[in-house]
Amino acid sequence: MGKLKLTDRQLYALIEAVKLGEEVKPSQQAKRKAFARYKIEGWENSKLTGIFYSIQRRLGLIDGIIEELVGVSPLILDPWLRATLRVAVEVAVFRDPGEKTRQHLKGLAQFLSKQTHPYAGYYYYELLPRILEYVPVIDSEEKRLKWDYLFPEWFIARMRNLVGNEAEELLKALNETLSTSIRVNRLKASLEEVEEYLRSKNVRFERSERVDTVIRILDPFNPEWLFNRGWAIAQEEAAAVASLVLSPKPGETVVDLAAAPGGKTAHMAELMGNKGKIYAFDVDKARVKRMEEVLRRAGVEVAKTITADSRKAPEMLGEGIADRVMLDAPCTSDGTIAKNPELRWRLLEKNIPKVVALQKELVESAWRLLKPGGRMLYSTCSMLPEENEEVVKWFLERHEDARLIPLNGPYDPGFLEGTMRAWPHRHRTIGFFYALIEKEP
Numbered sequence: 527m528g529k530l531k532l533t534d535r536q537l538y539a540l541i542e543a544v545k546l547g548e549e550v551k552p553s554q555q556a557k558r559k560a561f562a563r564y565k566i567e568g569w570e571n572s573k574l575t576g577i578f579y580s581i582q583r584r585l586g587l588i589d590g591i592i593e594e595l596v597g598v599s600p601l602i603l604d605p606w607l608r609a610t611l612r613v614a615v616e617v618a619v620f621r622d623p624g625e626k627t628r629q630h631l632k633g634l635a636q637f638l639s640k641q642t643h644p645y646a647g648y649y650y651y652e653l654l655p656r657i658l659e660y661v662p663v664i665d666s667e668e669k670r671l672k673w674d675y676l677f678p679e680w681f682i683a684r685m686r687n688l689v690g691n692e693a694e695e696l697l698k699a700l701n702e703t704l705s706t707s708i709r710v711n712r713l714k715a716s717l718e719e720v721e722e723y724l725r726s727k728n729v730r731f732e733r734s735e736r737v738d739t740v741i742r743i744l745d746p747f748n749p750e751w752l753f754n755r756g757w758a759i760a761q762e763e764a765a766a767v768a769s770l771v772l773s774p775k776p777g778e779t780v781v782d783l784a785a786a787p788g789g790k791t792a793h794m795a796e797l798m799g800n801k802g803k804i805y806a807f808d809v810d811k812a813r814v815k816r817m818e819e820v821l822r823r824a825g826v827e828v829a830k831t832i833t834a835d836s837r838k839a840p841e842m843l844g845e846g847i848a849d850r851v852m853l854d855a856p857c858t859s860d861g862t863i864a865k866n867p868e869l870r871w872r873l874l875e876k877n878i879p880k881v882v883a884l885q886k887e888l889v890e891s892a893w894r895l896l897k898p899g900g901r902m903l904y905s906t907c908s909m910l911p912e913e914n915e916e917v918v919k920w921f922l923e924r925h926e927d928a929r930l931i932p933l934n935g936p937y938d939p940g941f942l943e944g945t946m947r948a949w950p951h952r953h954r955t956i957g958f959f960y961a962l963i964e965k966e967p
């Protein structure tokens with residue numbers, strides 16, 4: 527491989543994407559915005575996208591190096607300085623930059639002075655030679671694994687416990703870039719219309735083998751046009767399977783307890799033929815706003831959005847009112863690391879019990895809302911058993927009138943009989959867990 531060549535403009539685009547990635551989630555969206563500003567297209571886009579994602583994946587390692595060099599956590603530095611240092615470490619330590627690119631790295635001091643404060647530019651200029659000379663010391667097995675797989679050590683250990691010698695494949699799959707996945711919204715368009723549009727743009731795509739309205743886009747392409755018209759919604763195959771498993775029918779009353787940004791609410795409205803009622807709760811005001819926009823574009827007429835803590839939903843709506851309840855629970859989201867590479871460094875083992883406690887309270891609320899004979903889906907995009915099988919086991923032990931409806935595909939059995947799991951390394955989608963529970967009639 528030749529030396530890495532990057533121009534000033536390309537470095538600026540990367541820095542801006544990394545900086546924006548701290549505020550805009552998923553980071554894919556931040557990258558799109560920043561690259562559009564610098565008119566990064568075609569082959570340039572592919573090259574810089576690769577670098578952007580590897581920065582996100584290595585963030586913990588990169589920040590560790592910065593901390594070693596400056597003596598404080600990069601999190602307390604000016605955001606422009608932090609983003610510039612992250613790009614500089616990626617290029618200088620993990621890649622092999624050519625002489626011109628090394629000069630461009632020096633030039634970033636001026637860029638920084640303009641973007642923020644001359645002091646930041648000066649600070650960077652002084653530090654750069656040490657970044658350019660940095661050589662890592664890998665002196666233990668833990669460090670080796672961390673450098674090979676770019677995950678916190680506790681997470682590597684958990685995954686080994688979970689899938690044994692498949693762990694390496696799983697970690698690799700989490701490090702791969704998943705192609706953009708969209709679900710055709712049949713309230714607004716047919717599968718053929720969407721495919722025709724993609725063909726007209728010369729974009730390569732394939733249909734999912736498990737969900738007939740999900741399409742994977744194989745080329746770098748922004749499907750904004752489809753989203754704006756409500757013809758399609760950004761959704762992973764495993765997420766689309768959730769609404770299919772719950773399978774709400776036209777005319778039913780449905781409660782979605784963690785609904786924003788509305789992917790599953792919109793899908794359920796489609797499955798219900800826009801007939802019946804969906805109460806779509808979410809506690810996050812900004813996310814509810816986004817959901818309202820998604821539902822409006824998708825032509826959903828049966829959803830009422832409610833900004834509230836859904837632990838209060840039974841008091842607000844009354845008990846025993848729902849035919850179906852969707853509880854796509856808030857979780858650590860470790861199953862989505864391929865989509866949000868930087869997430870791995872924000873996962874903290876000590877936060878798991880807090881998330882689990884909330885999941886247990888939410889599943890109790892879901893239960894109170896259900897009519898006898900009604901069904902609820904408990905799902906998460908986490909792979910940790912504490913958030914999945916263990917919550918369901920805990921719940922079933924407390925409710926004699928609850929029974930698991932066994933799920934027999936399209937994915938693999940979970941670690942509790944009757945539940946189901948989608949795995950990134952086996953199914954080319956995000957990690958996902960499903961348990962369908964019925965209240966005795």
Ligand SMILES: C[S@@+](CC[C@H](N)C(=O)[O-])C[C@H]1O[C@@H](n2cnc3c(N)ncnc32)[C@H](O)[C@@H]1O
Nearest residue numbers: 784785787788789790808809810835836854856
């Ligand atoms: C996994 S996301 C939901 C994704 C959504 N179902 C979809 O398909 O687009 C979990 C959501 O739970 C929300 N949430 C967290 N705690 C909550 C609570 N106590 N009550 C209601 N919503 C909550 C978060 O704001 C987040 O939007």
